[in-house]
Amino acid sequence: LLIITAIKSDKGRVMDYINRLDNYDAPEIAKIASDPKYGLYEEVLTIYKKQGMHTEALDVLIENIGDLERAEDYAERVNQNDVWSKLGGTYLNNMKVTNAMEAFMKCKDHTYYMRVIGLMESEPESEEKDFKYPLFIKYLLMCREATKDVNIDNALTFSYAKLDKLTELENFLSGTNSTDSQKVGDRCFAAKKYEAAKRFY
Secondary structure: OHHHHHHHHOHHHHHHHHHHOOOOOHHHHHHHHOOOOOOOHHHHHHHHHHHOOHHHHHHHHHHHHOOHHHHHHHHHHHOOHHHHHHHHHHHHHOOOHHHHHHHHHHHOOOOOHHHHHHHHHHOOOOHHHHOOHHHHHHHHHHHHHHOOOHHHHHHHHHHHHHOOOHHHHHHHHHOOOOOOHHHHHHHHHHOOOHHHHHHHO
16 A cells, blocks of 8 residues: 555655565556556566566566667576567567577577568578578577478578588488478579579479
């Protein structure tokens, strides 16, 4: 009651009460404090941190405070899979595919692989994109450990081709895989990766 009264009439005291008191209904207080008419988001963040409600704390940083840098720092600090996964999904929504892959690899979350592949493939070829391929390969290999999918193998083999990793490409194609060789070969040919295209054909 003391905290709720402060939220409604003396906002400056709320943070002090939250830090000093323990015997309160944290989710209920957080719900009231996060009402836009009060907007006590730093206080809500402190409640969630104190209660070890890490995904909820991350939500506040992302959706209410709007600070992705702080969200990443928080994820680094708590280092929990569900937090990294949520952060990765947020990066995807913001078209930050490199950050997303790094976050997903920290929690070994392969569930967003179609969106990651889609974002990589929709990005125009450029020098900047070439720098993303080594990380993309690591991410796809992680995904491949969890699930078998032609889309993963197609993206992986094309990435090898883009980086002229022909030995890795040959080794991969000689093992068990589901690559659509015609499709990826055509893609390599269009990208002028003729040596790689030969391996597919």
